[in-house]
Every structure is written in structure tokens, then in C-alpha cells.
Amino acid sequence: MVTSATITVEECRLAPKVLLHDHLDGGLRPATVVDLARRGGYDRLPADDADELAEWFATAADSGSLERYLETFAHTVAVMQTADALERVARECVEDLHADGVVYAEVRFAPELHLEQGLSLDEVVEAVLRGFAAGEAAASSGGGQPIIVRCLVTAMRHAARSREIAELAVRFRGRGVVGFDIAGAEAGNPPSRHLDAFEYLRGECSHFTIHAGEAFGLPSIHEAVAFCGTDRLGHGVRVMDDVVLPPGSRPTDSSFDGAKLGQVADYVRDKRIPLELCPSSNVQTGAVASLTDHPFNILAKLRFRVTVNTDNRLMSNTSMSREFMVLHRQFGYGWADFERFTVNAMKSAFLPFDQRLRLIDDVIKPGFEVLMG
Ligand SMILES: O=c1[nH]cnc2c1ncn2[C@H]1C[C@H](O)[C@@H](CO)O1
Numbered sequence: 001m002v003t004s005a006t007i008t009v010e011e012c013r014l015a016p017k018v019l020l021h022d023h024l025d026g027g028l029r030p031a032t033v034v035d036l037a038r039r040g041g042y043d044r045l046p047a048d049d050a051d052e053l054a055e056w057f058a059t060a061a062d063s064g065s066l067e068r069y070l071e072t073f074a075h076t077v078a079v080m081q082t083a084d085a086l087e088r089v090a091r092e093c094v095e096d097l098h099a100d101g102v103v104y105a106e107v108r109f110a111p112e113l114h115l116e117q118g119l120s121l122d123e124v125v126e127a128v129l130r131g132f133a134a135g136e137a138a139a140s141s142g143g144g145q146p147i148i149v150r151c152l153v154t155a156m157r158h159a160a161r162s163r164e165i166a167e168l169a170v171r172f173r174g175r176g177v178v179g180f181d182i183a184g185a186e187a188g189n190p191p192s193r194h195l196d197a198f199e200y201l202r203g204e205c206s207h208f209t210i211h212a213g214e215a216f217g218l219p220s221i222h223e224a225v226a227f228c229g230t231d232r233l234g235h236g237v238r239v240m241d242d243v244v245l246p247p248g249s250r251p252t253d254s255s256f257d258g259a260k261l262g263q264v265a266d267y268v269r270d271k272r273i274p275l276e277l278c279p280s281s282n283v284q285t286g287a288v289a290s291l292t293d294h295p296f297n298i299l300a301k302l303r304f305r306v307t308v309n310t311d312n313r314l315m316s317n318t319s320m321s322r323e324f325m326v327l328h329r330q331f332g333y334g335w336a337d338f339e340r341f342t343v344n345a346m347k348s349a350f351l352p353f354d355q356r357l358r359l360i361d362d363v364i365k366p367g368f369e370v371l372m373g
């Protein structure tokens with residue numbers, strides 16, 4: 001392992017970061033959950049105090065099972081059922097990402113989960129987009145580096161609304177929605193269940209990503225890339241099941257020369273399909289056994305297009321800066337590595353090409369140059 005000079009979380013906050021995989025309903029401020037529950041009469045929160053609630057989420061999500069991890073979302077989704085609540089949560093999300101030094105983010109959520117009090121799918125998306133715009137405006141007026149936030153609409157993979165949600169993504173294209181995703185319990189709900197939605201999106205020249213290779217293995221990744229034609233993989237960590245490392249390799253090694261890739265892993269790497277890796281979440285859901293075993297470094301050294309993501313800031317008690325720190329401590333990464341992962345992410349964003357390029361040239365590269373001194 002090559003260890004770079006020690007860096008701090010405060011320095012990580014200064015880095016211009018790009019976030020592609022972050023769930024709106026997984027990133028609420030604990031105090032906002034408490035406040036919205038009180039206002040909306042939701043009385044099933046496991047704790048009424050913000051600190052206790054934060055602790056509860058982090059512990060409950062730490063189960064090692066994706067299904068149990070997902071159960072914790074019942075509480076956040078329950079308090080996001082009105083336009084005002086959705087707008088507030090979206091605005092605070094942008095404020096929090098901005099305070100953490102994120103310059104571009106794609107934040108996802110499942111509109112179909114927010115209809116319990118009579119909102120339509122369009123009203124749900126409109127409320128979230130209003131919140132994002134308000135957050136962006138507040139960030140710009142406060143000085144410092146502006147933030148751009150775009151939305152991905154998610155369909156739940158166990159449900160049957162993916163075509164409708166795909167149409168929603170296309171309807172809101174150009175108004176803040178840049179893509180589509182499927183999420184939820186992976187086992188038993190393969191991506192090909194939603195082929196109709198993906199074929200429709202491809203016909204519309206629209207972008208999508210698929211949660212795959214998290215709780216379930218290689219077949220899920222194979223379907224996502226080969227049958228569905230996904231642009232990116234949400235997590236995708238289990239692409240490792242298709243990689244044979246040289247004997248004696250350890251996850252912290254500085255090279256993996258001689259590694260043998262199977263057909264799916266080869267295809268993912270050849271096509272430069274971005275992996276939206278989320279180190280802390282991957283441990284909590286059991287996608288990897290521990291941080292020590294996380295294949296981030298192996299995949300990075302084998303030149304897969306790896307990106308760093310938060311997944312659910314509330315459930316993992318994390319931020320982009322903290323995920324950088326996790327990787328710094330685990331693998332000794334320095335600024336040149338983080339710049340590479342950030343450029344990977346920006347290249348993989350669903351933002352138009354000219355805007356991606358501008359962010360890379362005018363914001364990301366100069367920002368890391370300052371940190372590299
Ligand atoms: O890591 C995840 N894997 C699969 N589904 C997830 C993950 N994180 C959040 N979700 C689900 C729960 C949310 O309610 C939904 C939409 O954001 O997406």
C-alpha cells in the first residue's frame with residue numbers, strides 16, 4: 001500500500017466533490033425527521049430526540065442485511081408525504097451537500113412512495129425540484145462554490161410501476177430530472193423484470209442506472225448491463241465475483257497484475273460502465289463483510305471506473321467527506337486518487353457533456369490543484 005500524506009476531514013470538505021448515488025429519503029437531518037413527524041402526527045418514530053434518533057438509524061441500518069436496512073426507510077418516507085415536507089427535505093439536502101463541499105450531485109428518490117396523502121407523481125417531483133432549486137439558490141447567494149443538483153427518479157423493483165416512473169423521468173427531462181433508477185430488495189427482483197421500462201428509456205435516449213450487484217451477485221449485474229443496457233451500476237461491488245486475483249493478494253495491495261477477469265467483469269470494464277460504490281453502506285447491507293474487505297481498491301487498481309458515494313447519509317451517518325476519509329484511512333489514498341475518482345464521477349454524470357466538461361476544467365481540477373499545493 002502506498003500511503004499518501006495524512007489528510008483531514010476538514011480538508012476533504014474543501015475538495016470539490018461529485019456525488020452520483022445519494023437517496024433523498026436516506027439523507028434527512030434527524031432533527032427534521034422529528035419535526036416533520038410532530039407536525040404531521042406520525043407517532044411511530046423509534047425516538048423523539050434527534051440525537052437518539054440518529055443513533056437508532058445508524059444502529060438499525062447496521063444489520064448486514066439489505067432487507068433489514070431498507071426497513072428503516074419506513075420512518076423517513078412516512079414524514080415525506082406532503083409537498084411542503086418534500087420541498088423542505090430537498091432544500092436541506094442541497095444545503096447539507098453544499099456545506100460538505102459537493103459541487104455536483106444526482107439525488108434519487110422513489111416518487112411512488114410519497115402518494116399516501118393524495119399527491120400525484122407529478123406533484124411529488126415538482127415539490128422536490130422546487131426544494132432543489134431553492135437549495136441551489138441559497139448556496140449561490142451564500143458565496144463559495146455553487147452546487148448543481150439534479151434528480152433521478154427511482155422505481156421500486158418489487159413493485160410494478162417502473163414503466164410509469166420511466167415516463168415520469170422523460171416528462172421531467174430538462175426540468176431537473178436527468179435519469180431513472182431501480183432500487184429496493186434485490187433478491188427475487190432481477191432487473192429484467194423491468195425490461196419494458198428500460199427499453200422505453202433507451203428509445204427515448206434517456207439515461208438510467210440500476211442498483212445491481214449489492215445484495216445479489218453476478219447474474220444481477222449481467223442482466224443490468226447485457227439485457228437492460230444500463231449506463232451505470234448502483235454499487236456493482238459483486239462484479240468482484242467475476243475476478244480471480246493472483247494468489248496471496250490483499251485488498252490494500254498497490255497492484256493486482258495477473259488478475260483474471262471473466263466475461264461480465266471484462267464487459268463492465270471495457271465499456272467503462274461506472275460503479276457507484278458506497279463504502280459505508282456496502283458494509284451495513286452486507287454487500288461486503290467489512291471495510292477491510294472492501295474491493296474498492298482492487299477495482300480502482302484494475303482500472304474499473306470507480307466513483308465514491310454516500311448512498312444514505314442518515315443511515316450510514318456519513319457524508320462525502322467522511323467517505324473520502326474512510327478510503328484514505330483504509331487504502332492510503334491522497335488527493336491525486338480522489339481527483340481521479342471525482343473526474344470519473346463527473347464523466348459518468350447524466351448532465352450534458354458540455355456542462356460536465358466545464359465542471360471538470362473550471363471547478364474540479366483547479367480545486368484539487370489548490371489541495372495538492
Ligand atoms: O442501497 C440500497 N439498495 C437498494 N435500495 C435502496 C438502497 N438505499 C435506499 N434504497 C431504497 C429505499 C428507498 O426508499 C428507495 C428510494 O430512495 O431506495
Ligand SMILES: [Zn+2]
Nearest residue numbers: 023183234311
Ligand atoms: Zn442506493
